[in-house]
């Protein structure tokens with residue numbers, strides 16, 4: 165029989181692409197506590213990363229990661245809401261200490277333990293308020309298998325460049341569904357080389373220049389004293405009540421993200437000439453959105469698609485794109501439209517429609533209805 | 539001799555035991571001839587924790603109760619016993635973070651934990667901790683403690699992997715004892731008993747530290763002193779990629795599939811549903827198609843339903859759900875329950891169903907077959923997919939046979955018996971919608 169000529173493909177899940185990407189980018193260690201649906205990330209890491217720790221719980225996980233990060237190594241973990249909830253105080257600590265690390269948050273159906281084996285997009289609102297004081301915690305998401313390869317390394321670069329924990333937001337089906345996938349054309353991922361303070365002058369841990377990101381120096385080095393603290397602190401890393409220097413330092417934690425966001429801006433914008441509706445989506449719902457767009461266009465309809473990958477803090481360019489359209493549809497697998505609320509507030513906007521739901525993936529048909537209805 | 543403390547006054551109340559611990563720590567490190575750059579001091583939240591600003595070592599000041607876990611990360615990452623990790627924690631921090639102490643001790647992580655036990659939460663105003671002894675008063679416990687406090691030294695001594703545990707009274711010079719603990723490899727712990735003048739003495743006028751300790755039945759002694767295997771972090775250097783181009787699946791067969799096909803396999807856990815779905819997926823890919831497979835099951839994977847959705851298409855597959863599948867295969871009662879909603883919504887397509895089950899109302903063509911009876915429960919899904927390919931032409935049977943034979947299951951599987959069983963006539967009497975095999 166004559167075989168159809170097709171490029172050869174592997175059967176893969178997103179989890180292995182994510183961990184291979186991080187391994188090549190130079191992640192040093194995975195520290196984690198098992199939870200469905202993040203367990204594939206756990207097991208692939210055990211096989212692929214230089215070091216691996218089975219922590220006794222998620223608070224320990226994040227604390228061990230912080231300890232690791234103070235020494236200049238890059239830690240990764242993966243969890244789902246119940247575990248992430250336990251991590252929250254420590255994520256704030258990592259944020260305050262300015263420790264680079266990656267937290268992969270695999271969303272599942274809540275509240276509470278909910279349904280461990282059912283996907284969801286229900287944790288964005290939590291992430292938007294995760295840092296006490298309303299500070300921006302960088303959150304990136306993915307929209308397809310190729311992103312499972314490219315985005316982890318980019319998120320890691322972002323965490324290092326901005327000295328911050330980064331949340332890599334995904335959901336069950338994005339990382340567990342098996343798919344035929346060709347790896348032949350994947351771009352190379354290079355090891356990220358860490359740069360540390362090399363000066364002879366006394367190292368001042370939280371002193372910054374124009375970038376607003378302090379230079380890093382590991383604890384335990386033989387030359388300069390290094391201080392990390394999770395409490396309000398001055399540039400030396402010494403606890404302060406509310407001195408001007410210390411509060412300026414705290415404000416900087418927000419400003420550094422706002423100032424540098426353009427270097428870590430990731431989205432796919434598929435513009436159609438003459439379209440008056442912009443469909444916005446992210447994560448697992450991106451695939452249904454793409455299918456909806458394809459169907460609408462095949463039937464002669466017009467619609468543009470914005471697949472958001474840099475989620476938080478919301479990059480201003482998204483609003484510039486939205487301003488070009490009369491109508492917007494935002495599709496996401498949660499009940500209240502969490503991204504829609506972040507963009508437009510509780511009051512909403514009459515030109516904005518949400519396509520929402522829980523306990524099953526949003527279908528292309530529902531998205532098409534929302535795009536096509538008057 | 540190196541200094542370990544700045545010249546500034548220490549940040550504690552007058553007479554606070556924390557002052558003595560800081561001074562004795564400096565002296566102990568001097569006795570051992572340490573370089574401050576080889577010390578990482580990790581401090582907890584509490585009065586004792588703000589000492590970090592006075593130390594000239596590396597310092598990490600974290601959260602309440604988590605300092606031991608934080609130090610665990612530092613220690614595991616440094617992976618170098620010459621770099622000394624010291625933790626300062628209060629009885630409050632040891633209460634809320636007890637798990638971390640036990641865990642670090644159990645694993646033998648390289649560190650010395652110094653518990654500052656003043657029997658109460660100093661920083662928040664003198665509330666009792668789990669270490670507050672029977673009868674000991676605090677501003678929030680005017681009648682005195684109603685239960686005995688933790689004997690942390692006894693608790694930690696019971697953990698394998700600990701190298702050194704001792705309790706001492708934090709008065710006069712205890713630098714030698716601290717030096718002994720600091721010099722041990724692996725996990726060592728010292729509980730320093732002390733007094734908080736602001737709340738402890740105020741609530742227990744005239745109290746004497748030794749009396750409190752004695753009254754609490756706590757022994758001032760060395761509990762453990764032994765050589766142990768200190769933790770060593772494994773850092774692998776030879777690591778293989780998770781996937782390779784060489785493992786790619788070759789297209790060996792051709793299919794005439796015109797439009798995407800969406801299948802749902804529904805059965806019970808342990809009856810090969812996921813494996814069968816993967817065979818179909820791989821057979822499809824071997825036939826030059828794109829494919830996806832999504833699994834659904836309850837949290838406990840060994841019981842209840844097990845379902846899989848497979849999509850095969852010559853085009854790129856975007857949406858991986860199958861709300862309206864073309865084919866549903868049901869091999870057990872659990873699977874039928876799971877499929878009910880989807881079946882009710884089907885507008886056409888086929889339902890392959892085990893003949894022991896009553897097919898529900900559906901617009902799909904119902905095709906019963908005794909999969910369970912002929913193949914046994916364990917093989918029912920495998921029988922089902924082969925039967926499916928006999929009855930439809932979605933992908934070549936050779937493709938399925940090829941991928942099946944590549945799998946180790948095939949060795950213990952009687953293909954001849956199966957094909958014979960799939961041929962034998964079967965007369966359905968399920969319901970009026972039933973169509974007999976062609």
Ligand SMILES: Cc1ncc(C[n+]2csc(CCOP(=O)(O)OP(=O)(O)O)c2C)c(N)n1
Nearest residue numbers: 583584585586602628629630631659660661
């Ligand atoms: C998670 C959390 N809960 C509560 C607190 C409030 N808090 C700060 S210090 C402290 C107790 C401190 O007592 P201890 O650890 O014995 O140290 P001391 O002040 O006596 O030196 C508490 C409860 C906190 N900072 N974090």
Ligand code: SF4
Nearest residue numbers: 551554585660734735
């Ligand atoms: S309140 Fe008590 S524990 Fe805190 S510094 Fe004062 S005396 Fe020490």
